[in-house]
Amino acid sequence: MTENRIQILKEILLDLHKGASPESVQERFNQHFQGVSALEISLMEHELMSSDSGVSFEDVMSLCNVHANLFKGAIAEVELADTEQEGHPVYVFKQENLALRSAIARVRRILDNYSKPENDAYRQDLLKGLKHQLRLVGQFHNHYTRKEKLFFPVMERYGHDSPPKVMWGVDDDIRDLFKKVQKAVDQLPDLAIAEVVDLFEQFAKEFEEMIFKEEAILLMILLETFTQDDWIAIANESDPYGYAIIKPTAKWIPHRETFGETEELDESPAKEHSAETDAAHLSSSEQQTKVIETPEGQLTITFTPKPKEEQNYNRQAEQAFGNGYLSIEQANLILNHLPLEITFVNKDDIFQYYNDSVPASEMIFKRTPSQIGRHVEFCHPPKVLEKVRRIFTLLKSGEKDKVAMWFKSDRLGKFVYVTYAAVRDEAGEFQGVLEYVQEIQDFLQLDSDTNREID
Known part of the structure; x- marks a missing residue:
C-alpha cells in the first residue's frame, strides 16, 4: 500500500x-x-x-x-489455511453468519405466510414459529459481543482503532432495530402485519450489510494483522460470550512449526514466522538461524531465543499488607471470594485488573484477559461513551468520590447495583477508578421486620 x-x-x-x-x-x-x-x-x-x-x-x-x-467487489481477499479448520474463530464467525442468514430467510417466509388470508386458521402456529425464529436471530448479540470484546481489543493494540469504533456504533443501531421488531411481534395479532414486515426489513437490511462488512472488511483486516497466538487467545476466551445458533463442533488445534537445529526441520515447508514467535518454541538460549522462502528469494533470520523470565517473588510469602499480613496468593483469593465483580482502571484510563469471583460465563459484566491493557473508552459501546466520560471526570476532579446506579438485567431477570469509586492515595492523589458490581435481587426480597436466623 x-x-x-x-x-x-x-x-x-x-x-x-x-x-x-x-x-x-x-x-x-x-x-x-x-x-x-x-x-x-x-x-x-x-x-x-x-x-x-x-x-x-x-x-x-x-x-x-x-x-x-x-x-464491494474491489477488496483484496486474504486467505490463511488455518481459518478453514473447525473451531478457528474465523471459521466459527462465518458459520454463525450462515446460520443467521438462514434464520432471517425463515422469518421472511413465516411473515409472508402470516399475511395470506388462506392461512388464518394457522396464525397461532405461525406466530409461535415466528417467535422461535426471532429468538434464534436474536443470538446475533453473542456474535456481536464476541467481536466487540475479543476482536476489537487486539485490533486496537495494532493501531486499528477507527473500524472498531464505527462498527460498534452500527452494531448498537442494529440491536435497537431488532428490539423494535420484537416489540412489534409481541403486539400481533393486534398490530397490522405490514408494520411488522416493514420493521423487520429495516433490521434485516442493516444486518445483512453488517455481514458483508464483517466478512469482506473486518476479517480481511484481522487476517492481515493478527498472529496465530492472537487467534489462539480469542479461541480460548470465546466460550463465556456464547455463540449465535451454532457452536464450535471441534476444538481448533493450530498447526505449529518448531524450528530447531536438525536438517529435517530446516527443510520443512516455509511458513512466515517472526523471530519472537520462533524463539517462543525453542528451549535453547543459543543463537538460532531460520531460512524463509519468499517470492523475492530466501530470507535468513538469525536470533537468540529470549530465556523465560523467572518470578523474583514468592507468592506464598506473607508481607505487611494494610493492618496485617497477607501473601500475594491470599490477597488474590480474598479478592476472588468477594461477592462482587471488581474492575480497576488506573489513572491513565487503562483497564488493569478484574477479579474472578465467578466464571466469566456467569459474570454480569463479562471480562476476559484480552481486555486487560485496553483504554477504558474502548471497553464501552460508543452510545454510552459520554456517560463514561462524565463519570470519570466527576471522580478525577474530586467533585464526587462515588457514582452509583442500578438497573434490571433482562438477561438475568435480576436487579444489579453498580458503583464507580475514585481510588486516591494517602496524599489524596487520584490513582484510578474501582468499579464494583453486585446482584441485589436477594436484598430486595429480605423481610426487614424479621430477624431471620442464618442457616
Whole structure:
C-alpha cells in the first residue's frame, strides 16, 4: 500500500461526506483501485476521523453502508489455511453468519405466510414459529459481543482503532432495530402485519450489510494483522460470550512449526514466522538461524531465543499488607471470594485488573484477559461513551468520590447495583477508578421486620 492510494481513497470518501452521489465517485474509485486492501480502508478511516477534515465518528458511521457498497467487489481477499479448520474463530464467525442468514430467510417466509388470508386458521402456529425464529436471530448479540470484546481489543493494540469504533456504533443501531421488531411481534395479532414486515426489513437490511462488512472488511483486516497466538487467545476466551445458533463442533488445534537445529526441520515447508514467535518454541538460549522462502528469494533470520523470565517473588510469602499480613496468593483469593465483580482502571484510563469471583460465563459484566491493557473508552459501546466520560471526570476532579446506579438485567431477570469509586492515595492523589458490581435481587426480597436466623 502507498500513501498516494490512501490519500486518493480519503479524497473519494470526503467527496461522499460532502454530498457527492455514490455513482459519481464510483468511476474514480474503479480507476485507482482494482484491489483495495482492508488495511488501507482502516488507515483511511483513521486519518479521516483524526484529521482536521471535519469528518467525525458519527459521519463515518452514518455513511458506513455507502462506504461498504463502494468497496464491494474491489477488496483484496486474504486467505490463511488455518481459518478453514473447525473451531478457528474465523471459521466459527462465518458459520454463525450462515446460520443467521438462514434464520432471517425463515422469518421472511413465516411473515409472508402470516399475511395470506388462506392461512388464518394457522396464525397461532405461525406466530409461535415466528417467535422461535426471532429468538434464534436474536443470538446475533453473542456474535456481536464476541467481536466487540475479543476482536476489537487486539485490533486496537495494532493501531486499528477507527473500524472498531464505527462498527460498534452500527452494531448498537442494529440491536435497537431488532428490539423494535420484537416489540412489534409481541403486539400481533393486534398490530397490522405490514408494520411488522416493514420493521423487520429495516433490521434485516442493516444486518445483512453488517455481514458483508464483517466478512469482506473486518476479517480481511484481522487476517492481515493478527498472529496465530492472537487467534489462539480469542479461541480460548470465546466460550463465556456464547455463540449465535451454532457452536464450535471441534476444538481448533493450530498447526505449529518448531524450528530447531536438525536438517529435517530446516527443510520443512516455509511458513512466515517472526523471530519472537520462533524463539517462543525453542528451549535453547543459543543463537538460532531460520531460512524463509519468499517470492523475492530466501530470507535468513538469525536470533537468540529470549530465556523465560523467572518470578523474583514468592507468592506464598506473607508481607505487611494494610493492618496485617497477607501473601500475594491470599490477597488474590480474598479478592476472588468477594461477592462482587471488581474492575480497576488506573489513572491513565487503562483497564488493569478484574477479579474472578465467578466464571466469566456467569459474570454480569463479562471480562476476559484480552481486555486487560485496553483504554477504558474502548471497553464501552460508543452510545454510552459520554456517560463514561462524565463519570470519570466527576471522580478525577474530586467533585464526587462515588457514582452509583442500578438497573434490571433482562438477561438475568435480576436487579444489579453498580458503583464507580475514585481510588486516591494517602496524599489524596487520584490513582484510578474501582468499579464494583453486585446482584441485589436477594436484598430486595429480605423481610426487614424479621430477624431471620442464618442457616
